[in-house]
Amino acid sequence: MNTLAYLARRIVQIPVVLIVTTLTIFIVVRATPGDPVELMLGMQTSPDAVQAVREKFHLDKPLYQQYLIWLGDVIRGDLGSSIRLNRPVSQMLGERLIVSLQLATAAMLFALLISIPLGIVAAIWRNTWVDYGATGYMVLGFSIPNFALALILIYVFAVELDWFPISGIGSSTSRGGGVWAFVSPFILPAVALGTVQTAYFGRLLRSSMIDVLGQDYIRTAHAKGLKPAVVIAVHALKNAMIPFVTMVAIHFGYMIGIQITIEYIFAIPGMGLAVLTAVVNRDFPVVQGFTLVIAIFFLVTNIIADVLYTFLDPRIRY
Amino acid sequence: MATNESKLSTARVSRRAFNKGVASATGAGLALGSGIAPAFAQGKRELIYGMWGGAVGNLSPVIRHDNQAGILIYNIFDGLVRPNYAKGTIEPWMAEGWTNPDPLTWRVKIREGVKWQKGYGELTAADVAYTFQVHFDTKSWQVNTSYPQVESFKTDGKYVFEVKLKQPFGAFPGITIGYGGMIIPESAHREMGNDTFSLNPVGNGPYMLESVIGSEVILAKNPDYWRPGLPHMDRVVVRSFPDASVRLQSLLKGEVDFLTHPDNKDVPEVAANPDFVTHSTPGWNWDYQHFNLSANQDMAYHDKLVRQAISYAIDREAIKNEIYHGQATETDNSIPPGFLGHRESLLKYPKNGDLAKAKELMAQAGVAGYEVEVMCSDKDWLRRELELVAAMVSQIGINYKIRNLDIGTFNNLWINNHEDFQQMLEDITIVAPDPHATVFWFLHSEGSVSSGYSNSEVDELLENAMATSDPATRAGYYHKVVDQTLEDCSLIYHVNANFTRVHSKGLEGFEPAPQEYIERMDEIRWKA
Numbered sequence: 001m002n003t004l005a006y007l008a009r010r011i012v013q014i015p016v017v018l019i020v021t022t023l024t025i026f027i028v029v030r031a032t033p034g035d036p037v038e039l040m041l042g043m044q045t046s047p048d049a050v051q052a053v054r055e056k057f058h059l060d061k062p063l064y065q066q067y068l069i070w071l072g073d074v075i076r077g078d079l080g081s082s083i084r085l086n087r088p089v090s091q092m093l094g095e096r097l098i099v100s101l102q103l104a105t106a107a108m109l110f111a112l113l114i115s116i117p118l119g120i121v122a123a124i125w126r127n128t129w130v131d132y133g134a135t136g137y138m139v140l141g142f143s144i145p146n147f148a149l150a151l152i153l154i155y156v157f158a159v160e161l162d163w164f165p166i167s168g169i170g171s172s173t174s175r176g177g178g179v180w181a182f183v184s185p186f187i188l189p190a191v192a193l194g195t196v197q198t199a200y201f202g203r204l205l206r207s208s209m210i211d212v213l214g215q216d217y218i219r220t221a222h223a224k225g226l227k228p229a230v231v232i233a234v235h236a237l238k239n240a241m242i243p244f245v246t247m248v249a250i251h252f253g254y255m256i257g258i259q260i261t262i263e264y265i266f267a268i269p270g271m272g273l274a275v276l277t278a279v280v281n282r283d284f285p286v287v288q289g290f291t292l293v294i295a296i297f298f299l300v301t302n303i304i305a306d307v308l309y310t311f312l313d314p315r316i317r318y
Numbered sequence: 319m320a321t322n323e324s325k326l327s328t329a330r331v332s333r334r335a336f337n338k339g340v341a342s343a344t345g346a347g348l349a350l351g352s353g354i355a356p357a358f359a360q361g362k363r364e365l366i367y368g369m370w371g372g373a374v375g376n377l378s379p380v381i382r383h384d385n386q387a388g389i390l391i392y393n394i395f396d397g398l399v400r401p402n403y404a405k406g407t408i409e410p411w412m413a414e415g416w417t418n419p420d421p422l423t424w425r426v427k428i429r430e431g432v433k434w435q436k437g438y439g440e441l442t443a444a445d446v447a448y449t450f451q452v453h454f455d456t457k458s459w460q461v462n463t464s465y466p467q468v469e470s471f472k473t474d475g476k477y478v479f480e481v482k483l484k485q486p487f488g489a490f491p492g493i494t495i496g497y498g499g500m501i502i503p504e505s506a507h508r509e510m511g512n513d514t515f516s517l518n519p520v521g522n523g524p525y526m527l528e529s530v531i532g533s534e535v536i537l538a539k540n541p542d543y544w545r546p547g548l549p550h551m552d553r554v555v556v557r558s559f560p561d562a563s564v565r566l567q568s569l570l571k572g573e574v575d576f577l578t579h580p581d582n583k584d585v586p587e588v589a590a591n592p593d594f595v596t597h598s599t600p601g602w603n604w605d606y607q608h609f610n611l612s613a614n615q616d617m618a619y620h621d622k623l624v625r626q627a628i629s630y631a632i633d634r635e636a637i638k639n640e641i642y643h644g645q646a647t648e649t650d651n652s653i654p655p656g657f658l659g660h661r662e663s664l665l666k667y668p669k670n671g672d673l674a675k676a677k678e679l680m681a682q683a684g685v686a687g688y689e690v691e692v693m694c695s696d697k698d699w700l701r702r703e704l705e706l707v708a709a710m711v712s713q714i715g716i717n718y719k720i721r722n723l724d725i726g727t728f729n730n731l732w733i734n735n736h737e738d739f740q741q742m743l744e745d746i747t748i749v750a751p752d753p754h755a756t757v758f759w760f761l762h763s764e765g766s767v768s769s770g771y772s773n774s775e776v777d778e779l780l781e782n783a784m785a786t787s788d789p790a791t792r793a794g795y796y797h798k799v800v801d802q803t804l805e806d807c808s809l810i811y812h813v814n815a816n817f818t819r820v821h822s823k824g825l826e827g828f829e830p831a832p833q834e835y836i837e838r839m840d841e842i843r844w845k846a
Contacts, residue, residue, distance in 0.1 A: 032724075032726065032727075033724075033726060033727035033730055034724065034725070034726020034727050034729065034730050035726070035729075035730055036726075038729060038730060038733055039725070039726055039729055040382055041382050041459050046457065046459075046461055046462035048457040048461070049457045049458060049459050049461065049462060051457070052456060052457040081513065082375060084375070084376070084384070085373060085374070085375025085376050086375055086376035086378075086381055086513060086516045086517075087375040087376070087517060087530075092373070095531055095532045096532060099532060154564070154567065158567070158571065159567065159571075162571070165568075165571070165573055166564055166567055166568050166571065166573060167557070167559065167564065167568050167573055168573065170531070170532040170533070170534060171534050171555075171557060172529075172531065172534065172536070264560045264561055265561055265564055266564070267533070267557065267558065267559040267560060267561070267564060267565070267568075269372075269373065269531075269532025269533040269534070269558075273372055273373075273533075273560065274372070274373060277372045277373065280724070280725065280726070281726070282726050
């Protein structure tokens with residue numbers, strides 16, 4: 001099968017995966033006790049008021065009809081409105097997806113900046129103190145929960161040193177103005193979110209590099225008298241990056257879904273916090289709309305990763 | 319007096335609280351760093367306000383909103399009346415005055431010359447009638463809370479609104495045109511429709527909505543505001559911070575100027591910071607135990623002697639100190655400070671309890687001990703409070719089996735008074751500035767959130783209080799109701815938790831409200 005045919009098959013699968021995902025979320029959220037209308041209207045509510053809101057959000061209809069109505073609306077581009085906030089889900093998504101993408105991008109940049117040199121030096125100087133130091137960092141990066149790291153970062157860099165603000169992402173009013181006012185609020189959350197990725201990518205690149213450095217063509221390159229730096233950069237790194245790059249693509253999608261704690265601590269109006277709040281409030285349209293978009297994001301990044309494989313390694317055929 | 323403002327002393331704040339807080343999963347205890355006043359903001363006419371919670375939405379007074387949205391709504395809209403927390407009275411606002419020519423008729427004179435924002439004309443009695451009609455047409459929550467006594471309403475000229483009631487209702491100013499007295503402009507609402515209006519509200523208050531993006535809301539000064547010279551700020555930026563400690567730290571770093579709901583354990587330290595002013599105000603709320611008296615007839619708690627014993631076993635001061643870090647007031651009754659009918663917060667039960675008396679009552683009831691399931695929601699402080707209370711009642715032989723539930727499941731069980739719960743611990747914020755709201759809804763046998771408690775004498779007193787307009791007479795009825803419920807203990811009250819706000823010392827003119835959803839920003843300003 002050629003790549004185009006493979007891509008076509010994957011794209012055709014997308015709606016099926018999305019239906020299964022949204023249907024699962026739909027059933028799970030509704031199976032959880034708690035009525036979104038009563039949560040919103042509170043205790044002093046007449047049955048008429050409850051019924052009026054239920055009708056507005058089609059909650060008075062059988063479950064299968066609710067799902068079909070939602071699906072029909074989605075196909076027409078309408079994700080509905082939040083029961084609690086009375087705001088269009090698409091509008092909320094638009095605001096929050098941008099913030100989540102910005103944060104994921106910042107965290108990924110941090111992860112790449114750290115992990116690539118770390119993986120390379122650990123592989124080149126394998127079983128030396130450099131390697132031990134790098135792998136020690138990676139173990140630490142894996143081990144430390146991101147909320148704990150976030151608090152440490154706040155304490156050290158915001159409270160004690162006063163280098164960076166605690167909050168301000170998604171705010172049009174961060175004090176100070178200019179590029180720094182926009183960039184600075186991202187730094188601590190990006191480090192907190194990206195540290196585990198630096199460890200993961202660093203380990204991946206280290207083992208991949210070690211593997212490549214043992215190959216015959218590397219020995220040949222050295223034998224040809226190429227400078228070690230050229231051998232590493234041109235011959236070793238290029239091949240070692242194949243699994244690395246595809247994992248980066250997959251993890252970028254993953255980062256969108258794991259931001260909740262960081263969003264909570266740094267008061268970031270991203271998608272994770274919105275979903276969490278919506279789940280607590282049984283705000284079905286928001287949960288479903290946001291889940292749909294997150295699922296699409298995962299699917300697309302996975303397809304991109306698969307395509308990247310074929311570009312980076314021509315031997316791979318689907 | 320509803321408020322008990324504390325402007326605090328001069329000791330400098332340490333960072334110890336942060337070190338303690340790092341150990342906590344949510345960042346509780348984040349630093350009270352060296353208080354840095356936002357000096358760069360001095361002289362500006364902008365306020366950055368750090369609010370608790372997450373996203374806000376639904377900014378229409380005719381659609382049910384949460385407390386965070388309430389803070390915005392009460393700055394975008396001026397209601398017909400306004401509670402005077404210092405005097406404990408309801409005062410004219412958009413309603414210049416009201417008369418009660420007969421027990422079933424109230425005539426409300428609307429203030430002349432008040433303009434709607436964004437050029438939507440003048441506020442008139444027609445807008446008031448339209449707003450009431452929208453509530454009834456949409457079957458809003460207010461129909462059951464503020465307007466259940468309303469028979470009909472009409473305008474009488476441009477500035478008089480007349481309401482006919484089904485039965486005399488002494489709480490009319492506080493509830494019908496108080497809690498239910500936020501008015502919308504007919505022209506703007508008709509033009510936009512209900513949902514669009516909630517995203518783009520047009521009010522008559524000191525601030526206009528400029529934008530809502532993510533969890534940040536920007537309010538701009540209403541240039542046509544009816545009170546000359548107000549508001550003082552050109553712009554109020556409201557940013558939501560889910561984590562209390564981060565919210566506080568943002569204030570201390572000067573990222574915000576004003577915040578609500580700091581973690582109670584941080585309050586003493588920030589209160590000692592000379593760069594900030596802390597207001598810790600007894601709130602119109604209760605933490606209380608609720609017995610499901612409509613079910614579980616075999617449970618020992620149906621005996622009022624057992625309930626009295628539980629109330630005597632409660633060390634309310636310990637709850638105040640352990641759970642609220644001193645930011646609360648011990649109470650044993652349903653009428654908090656600042657309400658008509660309030661006498662004292664503790665009328666019968668000692669603040670430290672009386673274990674001997676509790677054991678005596680248990681013996682008198684012939685109950686050696688029993689086990690009961692007590693549920694509470696996922697509010698962290700209530701879970702801890704319930705554990706503390708369970709330890710207290712265990713001393714009289716009662717074993718509280720704690721059942722923690724998420725808020726959705728919890729509300730579903732108790733609001734609908736399902737039979738499959740026995741007892742619960744909950745906190746309630748009282749929304750309407752009248753004791754009718756605090757007492758009738760909970761204690762009348764037909765109250766909408768009744769626990770199943772039924773006492774014909776209490777019902778009669780509540781109905782008499784409802785039918786009387788004279789405040790002194792009403793207060794007398796409420797005193798009797800409270801006395802009876804202290805005896806019956808259908809609900810056992812623990813504390814009125816404080817609402818705490820902290821702001822830069824550069825700000826002045828803020829009057830703290832005992833209501834969680836009211837933050838008046840019209841008179842707040844930077845000192846010259």
